Amino acid sequence: MSSGAGQAPELSWTAAALRLFQLVKYENLVAGVSGGVLSTLVLHPLDLVKIRFAVSDGLRMRPKYNGIVHCIRSIWKQDGIRGLYQGVTPNVWGAGLSWGLYFFFYNAIKAYKQDGRSAQLSATQHLISAAEAGVVTLCITNPIWVTKTRLVLQYDAGVNPSKRQYKGMLHALLKIYQIEGIRGLYKGFVPGLFGTSHGALQFMAYEELKKEYSQYKKMAPDAKLNPLEYVTMAALSKVFAVTATYPYQVVRARLQDQHTQYSGVMNAVWRTWRNEGVHGFYKGVLPNVLKVTPACCITFLVYENVSQFLLDFHQS
Template sequence: MTTMWSEDWKWENAAAGAVAGFATVAALHPLDVVRTRFQVSDGRPSILPQYKNTGHAIYTIARSEGLRGLYAGFSPAVLGSTVSWGLYFFFYSRAKQRYHKGDNDKLSPGHHLASAAEAGALVCLITNPIWLVKTRLQLQTPKHHSRPYAGFSDALRTILKEEGLSALYRGIGPGLLLVTHGAIQFTAYEELRSTFIYIKSREVRTKNTGGEELLNSFDYATLGAASKLAAILLTYPYQVIRTRLQQRPSSKGTPKYLDSWHVVKETAKFEGVRGFYKGITSNLLKNLPAASITFVVYENVLKIFRVAKGQS
């Protein structure tokens, strides 16, 4: 079987990642809207409604804003997720290729961690403006602003006009720190995947050199959810900090938070440790199945490419 590290495989990794990212967003976007609104709910007076829990939030948004509210920011979410996952898998596979020295060499956890961190940093720098617009559209309610954004392109134009180019990179600091999220997730996924393959290969007493065909979609779903859980628990506060930084300034043009340290101080002062985990329930409800979907789609799309190229 042709090695998965060959140069020919890079576009397949990108395409599989892009398809996986689109499938994930399309299925679970309403929970992302809820998570974002919880993350900026700091207990102080706000134009945003106050939600009791995830179920109440979904019900309230659906009743007051309709389906449009539940899918606020959907266009940049689809674009951002598709581009991010496509680029992530592309950069990740290329980084692993550099560390890989031979067909039979197994990459160490350190190599997986470095590859994932490198891929995450590159993707963050490229996609931060998309995620900023997505966040602002998700926080926009009918009563939120006298001049609401009409959509993705209008938001970009308005931000550039009112706040300048630098505004598109608000939250880039915690965004880069969130590189550790992907690094933890992918390292955990690769190590768990290798363990699953080893256990299954012993069960069937095979000397299979790749092992990919030993795993099924349920295995990939389990691996994706488990690796995502580890990453979320360890890095979630960075997400809260980034979301709070990316809020739209007031009508006077004054941002609610000046920088990441300001967010940390204010959150710790008024909310304590719990403030850094606002919205984690809806985040878990969204991202655990999302990670499962992503890796199931990604691995199966790669299998389709292998079959199509006669490399199965």
Template sequence: MIACQHRSAREIISDAGAGAAAGAIAATFVCPLDVIKTRLQVHGLPEVPQSGRRGSIIVTSLQNIVRTEGLKGLYRGLSPTLAALLPNWAVYFTVYGHLKSVLHSHVDSSGQLTFGANMIAAAGAGAATSIATNPLWVVKTRLQTQGMRPGVVPYKGIFSALKRIAHEEGIRGLYSGLLPSLAGVSHVAIQFPTYERIKSYLAKRDNTTPSELSPGKLAIASSLSKIVASVMTYPHEVVRSRLQEQGQVRNAEIHYAGVIDCIKKIYLREGLPGFYRGCATNLLRTTPAAVITFTSYEMIHRLLNRVLPPDEKHSETHPKPDGHVKPNKVSKAGGEDDDNNLPQSQNPSNERTLIPFGKTDRLRAGH
């Protein structure tokens, strides 16, 4: 039996810092596609020339935005996106890592967390981040779509939007779309375990460990897991976007009373294709975003683990970020350690000395 798990400050800082940095890099890179995706979800398809192919929708949308709003229009909502993503990924990866450590006893024969345990950890982290950052996602959606509402007084920025929404619509306005966002937890509950499994498969095929996979292999794992999760859970994003956006419009022809009413009206007016508005654009946006986010996270996480000083007080066994349970290289003297994978030697004073693989120096227990 593995001892109770406690995460060190070093691990928490590493998870939070890597997650926030990776999210910011990805969000900035794909922001124009995010703006188009949100507008397609809310307002449907733009007018495309008869000779144009369906693939030209993205190009047409980009041209329309640049022509009517300038280049600035392509980056509408970037500030609240970054403001939401920094705490979003920081909280997510931190909570995800913590829940994996709590669920450390649910491991398979290879020492990796089971698919079910990974799903629980991913879902719990997703729920926590959805509740914490929902107001910022509402602002992001409103800012991205307000250029298409000429009769609406525009928001000046993040804080003015938050104040106006709170004043005009109350707490309910700030948390509009929260229910489908929580339903969207199913997305990460599918994506993260799938990502871990693909990493494990690639590592086993290459006779290495998930924590040592190359950036190219991480890109493959992250892209495949994102595509699977996106296709399976995309409809909730359409419902969420429409509920979040409608509070900006007064006397709208189509008003949704709630999640169920929104689902019914979308189905009656647009059929099943209505639930996949902007899905192709979303995949073009989220797939590279997932590759950037996960690969950046893994690389930054490894870098921070090398740069940050080790926490000597944190000496208990804990699961690694790749989902494998592995003992620390430093342990408390006299403590019980799961060090079956480390060769041991006895010194004259009967103190146990652990010799990590690949290291020539010896780390004396308790030092």
């Protein structure tokens, strides 16, 4: 009796894992990677500007920028196009993998919770499913985001490349691991966990907007929409999520910054609040909105169309 009872939870977890594995679709992974890579290549310079503003605490010798346009012009003048694409390699890898894995796990978790039923999930179930997918994705991709931040913050890269601390993505990964260990590769992980709320809120809003719109138009829940409809819903859901969760991105970037040392998340939060007030938690928010909103629109538009194409191709 005791032996059987002890094995039951293990068997149930194994069965659940096998069921979840059966529900994963490579089409979601490929479509997510495609959308993430394309949007990153187009909009990486704005991401670079966002990070430089986010870590600008006014207490260290850093380049001073008067605004987004001045920042872009200064980097272009000093380093050329290469300067605007510092850190693009880990950004492409990170964004591609993150979007791909996020869609991959999210759709599998959502299908698992539906358990073959046609009924749609509630807003809360969408929120929890997206949060779970976000945690798994972050565990895999956090080291890539650390290397991206370090590469983006090499201010003198164009002046004297031989003095750069990191020569590229793989060099940065190895050097961070050699000097700081696994802990170094997972700097910013805790605020990153809070950041899963960003993706969760975004996916919840996106799913609810699609559901309400389909009901309004009297269409099937999974009916294909036109590009403008996808773009509109993606933009609205992204602006909603950014407004609610941006401060964590500032804290995360500062923890990953090689120029300043913090003892932990609360130390970074306290020092930002003490020195800069509420404004400090929203530094870089404008270039972030300008970057992530079109990036989200591109990603979701590519994802919806590529996934639909692959699913139709697979079924034909």
